[in-house]
Amino acid sequence: MQESSEPQLKIGLCQLSVTSDKKVNNEKARSSIEYASKQGAKLVVLPELWNCPNSSDFIPLFAEDFEDEESASSFETMSQVAREQKITVVGGSVPERSGDRLYNTCCVFSSNGELLAKHRKIHLFEINMEGDITFHESDTFAAGSDPTIVDTDVGRIGIGICHDIRFPELAMLYRDRGAHLICYPGAFNVSTGEALWELQQRARAVDNQLFVATCSPSRDSAGSYPVWGHSTLVNPLGEIVATVGHDESVVVTEVDYSAVRITRESLPILKQRREDVYQFIGLNE
Numbered sequence: 685m686q687e688s689s690e691p692q693l694k695i696g697l698c699q700l701s702v703t704s705d706k707k708v709n710n711e712k713a714r715s716s717i718e719y720a721s722k723q724g725a726k727l728v729v730l731p732e733l734w735n736c737p738n739s740s741d742f743i744p745l746f747a748e749d750f751e752d753e754e755s756a757s758s759f760e761t762m763s764q765v766a767r768e769q770k771i772t773v774v775g776g777s778v779p780e781r782s783g784d785r786l787y788n789t790c791c792v793f794s795s796n797g798e799l800l801a802k803h804r805k806i807h808l809f810e811i812n813m814e815g816d817i818t819f820h821e822s823d824t825f826a827a828g829s830d831p832t833i834v835d836t837d838v839g840r841i842g843i844g845i846c847h848d849i850r851f852p853e854l855a856m857l858y859r860d861r862g863a864h865l866i867c868y869p870g871a872f873n874v875s876t877g878e879a880l881w882e883l884q885q886r887a888r889a890v891d892n893q894l895f896v897a898t899c900s901p902s903r904d905s906a907g908s909y910p911v912w913g914h915s916t917l918v919n920p921l922g923e924i925v926a927t928v929g930h931d932e933s934v935v936v937t938e939v940d941y942s943a944v945r946i947t948r949e950s951l952p953i954l955k956q957r958r959e960d961v962y963q964f965i966g967l968n969e
């Protein structure tokens with residue numbers, strides 16, 4: 685197992701209140717990253733759709749073509765602040781425009797501000813709970829089709845966005861490729877959040893014996909989408925290291941990568957897998 689050169693690091697989870705003013709959102713992201721950095725964080729995670737209300741009216745207007753500096757103020761803000769603060773940024777997600785498509789995209793920046801990776805949300809959120817919530821993310825966004833695993837100054841990180849957390853196969857793939865931390869910027873909703881948000885994080889962490897970090901917008905964010913909040917860090921035993929309620933807040937906490945090795949040595953479940961017994965390919969056909 686390849687361990688990070690820095691086995692202990694501080695991570696900042698920036699649970700931001702999203703407004704309908706992109707400039708304000710960019711400034712909030714900047715100041716929350718600066719704050720986390722002052723507390724010693726070497727890695728920060730921003731929320732899903734932190735620069736834009738989660739609503740089909742706003743998303744096309746706020747979308748950025750990352751190749752075009754003029755349209756990409758959120759992209760540029762993340763790159764700049766990463767470089768200024770010498771901090772790795774898992775940039776939550778922002779709407780990305782590529783040709784005539786929109787993607788829900790997480791950009792990861794190195795501590796010198798270089799774009800290391802771009803994750804386009806793979807599993808778009810679809811829900812129909814009668815009398816409660818209906819949401820069809822695929823009405824607005826196209827789905828990505830690539831897993832994203834990225835080598836940073838602070839270790840090898842797998843990236844998923846919100847609903848991606850419900851698919852254990854993606855987390856297993858990241859674990860197989862050597863990730864010791866999976867970051868899921870997310871915005872679970874209040875109808876599923878209480879029962880499932882923490883459970884999904886702990887399940888992905890405990891099954892794969894790695895850290896899971898999540899970061900959500902706060903409940904009072906603009907738009908009609910009811911956000912659960914509760915940004916959290918979970919360790920490889922499935923324990924909550926730090927979490928927060930639904931208000932705007934920056935959580936700075938510690939990731940101790942040695943916990944991955946210790947957990948895997950003491951409970952070697954990953955070596956006990958019986959792939960001769962369970963084969964999934966073709967199950968749905």
Ligand SMILES: NC(=O)CCC(=O)C(=O)O
Pocket residue numbers: 732808809845846847848850870871872873876877880
């Ligand atoms: N933004 C999302 O993908 C929401 C996912 C969610 O709330 C769920 O229950 O899944």
